[in-house]
Amino acid sequence: MQRDQSRISYGGGKNNGLAKPPTLGPRLIPRSPSVPSLHGEKSFNSLNMSDPVLNRPIYKENPSKESRISNIGKAFLEPEYTPDIQASPSTIGGNSNLSVIDMYADDMESQLASEESEELHPTTINETNETSNTSSKLVPKFMNRLSLSTSSHDRNADTDDDDDENIYQQNQPIPKSPRINISSKDAEHFDRYGFKKQSTYITEQEYDIWWREYFQYCIRRKNKWIQLMEKNDLSANDESVRRFPPKSEKLKRYVRKGIPAEWRGNAWWYFANGQQLLDENTGTYPQLLLKIDHIETLPDKENKYPDLEIIERDLNRTFPDNIHFQRESFQTDEPEMIKSLRRVLVAFSLYNPKIGYCQSMNFLAGLLLLFLDEEKSFWMLVLLTSKYLPGVHNVNLEGxxxxxxxxxxxxxxxxxxxxxxxxxxxxxxxxxxxxxxxxxxxxxxxxxxxxxxxxxxxxxxxxxxxxxxxxxxxxxxxxxxxxxxxxxxxxxxxxxxxxxxxxxxxxxxxxxxxxxxxxxxxxxxxxxxxxxxxxxxxxxxxxxxxxxxxxxxxxxxxxxxxxxxxxxxxxxxxxxxxxxxxxxxxxxxxxxxxxxxxxxxxxxxxKKSSSHTNINNNQSSDNSVIxxxxxxxxxxxxxxxxxxxxxxxxxxxxxxxxxxxxxxxxxxxxxxxxxxxxxxxxxxxxxxxx
Amino acid sequence: MSTRKKNILKVIILGDSGVGKTSLMHRYVNDKYSQQYKATIGADFLTKEVNIDSDKVATMQVWDTAGQERFQSLGVAFYRGADCCVLVYDVTNTKSFQNIKSWRDEFLVHANVSTPETFPFVLLGNKIDTDDSKKVVTNKAAQELAASLGNIPLFFTSAKTAINVDTAFQEIARSALQQNQNDADSFEDDFNDAINIQLDNDTNSCSC
Structure with missing residues (x-):
């Protein structure tokens, strides 16, 4: 049916068999959970997550804000959004490591989405074109800088687009001047996972402009997913999405267009068959944690377990740009996420001494922890290093x-x-x-x-x-x-x-x-x-x-x-x-x-022959597990x-x-x-x- | 032959994980420092135009490497052709200091340099901005090590506060340029031998 993955017909029910009109009105908008209660844990607001940065007094009653912020900024600072943020200190629990993210920043989502439904009138269009058109209208300069596609250049050369550019520039949504107060400023600087939007290569403004469009794409995709789930009699509730439809060409296409962020952890877990591995190894992770506790008491642990020191060095060099992994200056205790990361990495090094700890696994585990609880993250790390990337992290890196x-x-x-x-x-x-x-x-x-x-x-x-x-x-x-x-x-x-x-x-x-x-x-x-x-x-x-x-x-x-x-x-x-x-x-x-x-x-x-034998042993032992x-x-x-x-x-x-x-x-x-x-x-x- | 490398000086920074290799590179090349560098996987390089002794210009290609030991097996390909090797330890980390010698040996094995005795190394003791109480490697020990490695230049640096970084890299550039020129000279001989072999292969493999 689908002719081409790059040309998706959008909202047109003919492909998915659902005759729903392609509206993006509020009724259809998936309201993401304030927190991915993916882990069956207490909810917390994503934007707060485990970091108090965003919990400081808020922009709520700033009278000038309306005039100073337009569209995106407004969405971020919507008044109804504020209480969540303020409520956050009480919601930050000891298990904040399991938290993540309000994937679409809730109210912002519905607000912008309804805006969109008015201004974009998403009839059945080629999705790629729609995306590109929108983006070239919104971000001509950005696209130019990226220079990824001359086709977008071509569009930019369009007079219509130029007009749009002007309009856009007049409505510059992200003020560069210092913000009203710290909290609002901080909240805006991070994406839905807690990563700083700005990097050496991307300005925050570029990010916001892109995101404004991409998150609409995410909403559209999520609506599609919800329809797919319902058609398969599966829960599409963010709180309880655990199972997914059987693999099919259609599902593959859906995955390729992005799994809804709130479901990601569970979807990865499901598709990688993590549960089976966990079921076969019940109790293993808790035992490893006990062993870690024991090791902590050893006087010569650093010599006996040289990986510990390297892990320690990498904990704060994993996602220094993510608020979940950052320690605020006034905090005495390290963030929960750092503790989880340490436990997962140390546990893994004990579980698979042939690999031990290899730099780069910190990034894998770190990202997993943003989407899955600790134990599942651990097993996903096992799967990644054995099934998906066999031998890649071994001592000699032969993989x-x-x-x-x-x-x-x-x-x-x-x-x-x-x-x-x-x-x-x-x-x-x-x-x-x-x-x-x-x-x-x-x-x-x-x-x-x-x-x-x-x-x-x-x-x-x-x-x-x-x-x-x-x-x-x-x-x-x-x-x-x-x-x-x-x-x-x-x-x-x-x-x-x-x-x-x-x-x-x-x-x-x-x-x-x-x-x-x-x-x-x-x-x-x-x-x-x-x-x-x-x-x-x-x-x-x-x-x-x-x-x-x-x-x-x-x-x-x-x-x-x-x-x-x-x-x-x-x-x-x-x-x-x-x-x-x-x-x-x-x-x-x-x-x-x-x-x-x-x-x-x-x-x-x-070639180091000693390490080479390791890889073989290791691979076979890993393979037996999985x-x-x-x-x-x-x-x-x-x-x-x-x-x-x-x-x-x-x-x-x-x-x-x-x-x-x-x-x-x-x-x-x-x-x-x-x-x-x-x-x-x-x-x-x-x-x-x- | 004179434009063989267009005066590209290839400098490799080696040392244990977390001693500040990435920070030193960024401080030198961009004059920037961040607390937010991520652990380096594989290797990166940055280039910088350098003036040496105010009359020579070259492009320095500074290679930042992953510090974990197992990454050495990946690095060999770019060790080759290096003009200078910078060995970095952390003055607050004894182990990183003790490993300097093995980093050097590792380099010499893989870089396959023609004259290991004269190949330029530079030793950097980084993080000297830290509190004295945390410093565990004495200057004296460092000087002894530098002497034992063939009197190689030693600098105490701080990527964070920029202490001595430029000075050190000036020396690195000078050594690298010297090596580069020596290398180019001695290369001529090897080169002549090699041509024949390669031409033989050409006739066999070129089917066009």
Whole structure:
């Protein structure tokens, strides 16, 4: 039915079978719980959460505020909103670690939503277009800065949009001047999860402008979800959403468009099959906590458990920008969230000594804790480090190396132009090759001993430096790599679809980076032309090319504020070849890279045999814990794969050509047969083995 | 050959987790300090144009690394081609000081430098802004260590208050430039050998 995920017909009941009109009036607006009572705990207002910052006396009776704040600001400071905030001190309990978030800031939601229903008249429209149009109207400058899509540039060039821009600027909703008082100011500076809106790469204003539109998208999506749940006779009440419909193509699509934030924790838990793991290990976490208590009493604990010290150092370096993780200057006790984070990480290091504690797990656990209670967070961390990212956090990080090898293969296959930056082909420019050799420094002596085949696959065991950047994407599942709302959307898909999704996202980011590269390349060709004396656009030496890519990759994803810029425009675009990448492929690819690395172990740079045996033991022990889950997951993924292939074929022809235009590059995307390519490789390897 | 690296000086900062590598890099490159740095995963780099001895200009590429030991296995790829290695410890953390030597050895193994005896290292004792009562590594011990590592330059720094950061990085830039030039000279020889090998491979792999 659905022709294309990037073109969703909105509110038109024909797809979901519900004939509800696409109104966004108050009646349909899901009122998010003041707190995700996801954990069956006492409610508290999200904006207060565990941090008293926001509880200080309020902006309630400021007479001047009306005149000083418009739209968004007003919504934040709506009078009826105030009592919640004021009531908060009493609601902050010792278990605030379980809290989170009023996902839509309640009243603001209904208020803005009703506004929207008047001004946006959401008839059946292509959702992407609607989104982009709205965004380009609202945020032309922002979009320009992002430069993610020339299509938005085009729209910005529209005279109508220019008019809108002017109107918008007149109604500048976020005053830059100091606010009325601290509390209101603070409340506004944080997003619905307690993260500071502003980052090095995004201003608060940009955030607010984007959010104003995105949260309307969230509301629309949630309405859709509610309909889906009701159709499946499942509770859609925020307080009691525990179960979800059986996996289906439709559900997958829904997940890809974002799980409602209030349901996220439970949805992840459900899709990852966490409950089964917990049921099989009842009592394990409490026992681990007892063990932690015991360890705390040991005089030489630091020596005996070296991970403790590293965990300790990372607790306050996990989400320093999130109010749940911040200690206020007047607080003597550390935030509950920090305590929970410590317990989960220490418990994990005891539970799985083969992994112990690996930096980046703090980000995983930290994010889980914002959505799930401590015990569930713990088991989700177990699942993440075993099922989704096997070996990635092991002592020798071999899993990272394998996944990076897989990613490099994918890049080579699907994004040859990016690959050119990483490992330039020799045929165009022999000079590149010489440079490469030079820049690989004194490793050149290795070349003597390497076989032809080793050289060909050298990048699998001698990973290119750019993998240092991409490795962090996998280790932390994009937490901190991308803005939080984007990361969450990725987690939705990760738990529903499996780890191959991380590769898809990575390829999506790399694809997006191409636009950035071209920009800087253009700049570069002007500035370095004379230096090189070479007209070839790839005349810079390979190391510089790769560093340029590295530099772009380490910063530009952080500006990628809008999830749909990467989701709908790249990852799920039907004409993107890597759209077909599925779990089976990735699993096979992982096996291939593992074999390759094993085979070339003596030549690989960093082998420590002692730690290498660890990984194997560890993986097998992990697998035994979760084998059931893996099986189910695997099956499901196969089903999805099958469906998704069918889906692709049927939808492709409807798609107008050139929908991917607008990212500064144009590339014919023909069907690359990844399967046969890989098979061929495997056959070659086997042949050589024999 | 003269534009081989366009005078890009590659500097690697190593040291235990939490000693302040990220802070030092940001202080030097952006002259900023924040309490809110997150733990570094993998590695990042920033670049800065530097003037050395007021007559030479270069681009310094400062690499910030993850401090946890297991991340060393990822780092090897970018150790290579480094022009200077900055070893950082935290003056309030004995262990980070004791590990300096192993960081250096680790670097030498992976960077595969031609002349380990002369490769430039710089030792930084960071966080000297902290209260004296918290300082556990004495200056004397630090000086002895610096001497034992081949009389390498030692600076006591604070990324937080910017003490000595610029001074230290001036020295780092100078050492790096020196190394870069030495390297380029000695590279010529190696380079000639390597060409043949690579050309052989070319003829086999290039099917166009």
């Amino acid at each position: 990272v190396n394998i996944d990076q090898g897989v990613l490099m293969l994918c890049v080579k296959e699907y994004l040859p132009e990016i690959w050119e930056y990483i490992i330039p082909s020799n045929k165009h420019n022999n000079k590149n090759n010489l440079n490469k050799l030079m820049n690989s420094g004194f490793s050149s002596n290795h070349h003597n001993t390497r076989s032809q085949e080793s050289n060909k696959n050298e990048f699998l065991f001698k990973l290119p430096p750019v993998t240092l950047c991409t490795a962090s994407w996998f280790m932390s599942c994009f937490v901190g790599v991308l803005p939080i709302e984007v990361s969450l959307r990725i987690w939705d898909c990760l738990f529903y679809e499996g780890s191959h999704f991380l590769f898809k996202v990575s390829l999506g980011i790399l694809k997006l980076s191409e636009g950035e590269l071209l920009k800087s390349k253009h700049y570069d060709s002007i500035t370095h032309y004379s230096l090189n004396g070479n007209q070839n656009k790839k005349s810079m030496n390979p190391e510089e090319n790769e560093m340029e890519l590295f530099q772009i990759l380490q910063s530009f994803p952080k500006r990628l504020l809008n999830p749909n810029d990467i989701f709908e425009k790249i990852i799920f675009k039907k004409r993107i070849t890597f759209n077909n990448l599925d779990q089976e492929e990735i699993d096979r690819c992982r096996q291939y890279v593992t074999d390759q690395r094993q085979k070339n172990k003596p030549l690989a740079d960093t 084998s059931n889950h893996s099986d189910t997951n695997y099956r499901n993924n196969n089903i999805h794969k099958f469906r998704s292939v069918k889906h692709t074929n049927s939808s492709e022809e409807h798609l107008p050509a050139g929908t991917t235009e607008g990212y500064g590059f144009k590339r014919s995307i023909t069907s690359v047969n990844w399967n046969s390519g890989l098979k061929q490789k495997v056959r070659q390897i086997r042949g050589k083995k024999d």
